[in-house]
Amino acid sequence: MNLSYFISKRISREQKQGFSSTIHKIAIFSIGIGLGAAIVSFLIMKGFQETVKNKIYSFSGHLVVTRFTMNNSTDEQPMKYGIDVYKHPDKYPNVRHVQEFSHKAGLVKTDTEVLGVVMKGVGKSFDVKSFEENLLEGKFIQFQDSGYANQVVISKIISDKLNIKTGDNIIVHFFQNPPRFRKLKVTGIYETNLSEYFDSKVIIGDIRLIQRLNDWSDSLAGGLEIFTKDVDRIDDAGMAIGQAMDFDLNIERVSDRYQQVFEWLNLLSRQVNILLGIILTVVCVNMISIVLILVMERTQMIGMLKALGGGDKLIRSIFVYQGISLILKGLMLGNAIGLGLCYLQYQFKFIKLNPHDYYMSVVPISWHWEIVGLLNLTTFLVVTVVLLVPTMVITRVSPIKAIRFD
Template identity: 70%
Template sequence: MNLSYFISKRISREQRQGFASAIHNIAIASIGIGLAASIISFLVMHGFQETVKNKVYGFNGHMLVTRLTMSNSTEERPMNYHVEPYVHPEKYPFVVHMQEFAHKPGLVKTKDDEVLGVLLKGVGKSYDVNAFRDNMVDGKFFDFPDSGYAHQVIISKIIAGKLNAKVGDNLVIHFFQNPIRSRKLTVSGIYETNLSEYFDSQVILGDIRMIQKLNDWSDSLAGGLEVFVRDTAPEAVEADAFALSEAMDLDFSVELIRDKYVQVFEWLNLISRQVNILLFIILTVVCVNMISIILILVMERTQMIGMLKAMGATDRTIRFVFLYNGINLLVKGLLLGNALALGLCFLQDQTKIIKLNAHDYYMSFVPIAWHWEVIAMLNLLTFLVVTIVLLIPTIVIARINPIKAIRFD
């Protein structure tokens, strides 16, 4: 058996009581709490990022294809959306789905004479209704008839509150064009994304064929295409956008959603930086604590070190005694940290006990994203960093004089 490991086990066995035991418990608790805080922070961070991104992407896709225009109007220039990637998606394996859309501003009037400016987003039969159902809080998504257009709309919870409207109520929408046209539509459902600044405060969903009829467009025209891709990593999306633009005419524009809603994605990146800073601080505190604890253990065992040196033990052998001791504490701390973090995250994931202000955070509770590779990375990083740092306090062993150490009291 390895001599250093054998002595380390004997020391650990003897230090289960008294002052040394308290030092060991403090070390384990500091590592466990630090790792737990890191794991919880990263899982919550990824939960925030994925929840917000899914809301934004679910409402708009990962990129938009529209015709180039110098106007700042909310209405797009009409384009024939039967482009090559839409007609032959098999030639573009990175594309998961494409769906046509168009926008048209209007003024809503209810039976109570309440009015509100809105932006009607017209969608077609290709719209991914199943993906949008996660945002539905009441009613159902309207059905697309075989002929004509659906006379129903989906409004947000915010708009419903402002208009005092509910599912089944009729709305009269006046569209801004010459001459002004009006349509009487029925509320078939109410949605909520909590992204009030971008969607809930103004956007309602309707049949794109109604916009086509209002604008005197043919069935092959739309305001643009929403494109969903397989790999959502920023570099991959940029590469996909470039490949997609190569397949389009020169007067078409391919815009990344993260560029359109840059403030949201910058906020998410800021959260990542803050969590990384927190991880650095936690590791620093844990390392300082472990250095202090190993130094205390070395001082407590000064006589033993002197005796081992007098018997011919090398500095390396003695250093590894305390290194094994420190690693033993580290492993126990890691087990405690994982149990604490995973238990708390599981509790939050199942009960949603910690609530949030949806207006400020775009969600009503703290989300948890289970990324096991992140948990493994944090465990490995903590183990490696603390293990390397444990070598620092053991350097003092080489400076201990065996004669003075044996007489040390």
């Protein structure tokens, strides 16, 4: 058996009571609290980022194809959406679903209120399943085999402002020359909490209504929304689709359209990384102090081992093994604290949020076991390396003075 490890185990058994035991508990507790806080922070951050991104993606897809134009008009330029990626999405890597869309500005008028809105027209290809998580009440539009559906889905914000409920009829006046209006029935109410982008202005209707209003044929739309299988490989899909498209079409990532939101989410990652650095710094300082106390407490033992011919490497290894033992116990405590709190929040959702400020009603948790493993590994390696610093004091200990030390 390794002599340093053997002595370290004997010391640990002898230090189960008294001052040394208290020091050990403080070390384990500080590492546990630090790692637990890091795990909770990272899993909440990932949950927050994924929740906001998924809300945007469920509403707009991952990639958008539109007609390329130099015109500064707010009106959409129609495109023939039956291109190859629409007809044969399976031919393209990482493409899961493709759907057409169009937009039309207008006014919703009730007996007492008027509100400017943008109708987003969608067709039978619309991915209702992805959107259903945003649907609060009612049901989605029921598309007809012929003609267009006189139905619309509105947001909760618009519903509250205009005092409209599911089943009510609204009149939408569309901006065009000559002006036109349609009476539509509200079949559902959605909420993404992204009010400045969707909820405050977007209602969802049948794309065939917009085609009729714009005098477009059934083959024309404002653009295509493309959903990918793997968000991290969006560029691969975009490159393959772009090479197969005509030159008058433009493809862009939805993350570029909502650049401010995605940059803000990336900024959160930087802040959590800074928090991890602070936590590791505090844990390392605590471990340095604790190991120094353990060395001071065992000064006579150090002197005795040196007098018997023990080298500095042997004696330093004893305290390194002690430190590693404390780190491992601290990691177990930290995992129990961090994962336990995350599990409770994931199951019971007891911590609530203001959805208008945070875009969600509860603190989200996203399980990323690779992050948990990386946090454990990082904490173990960093703190273990730091343990070498206080043990350097052992090299300056004089055997004679150490044996007389009291």
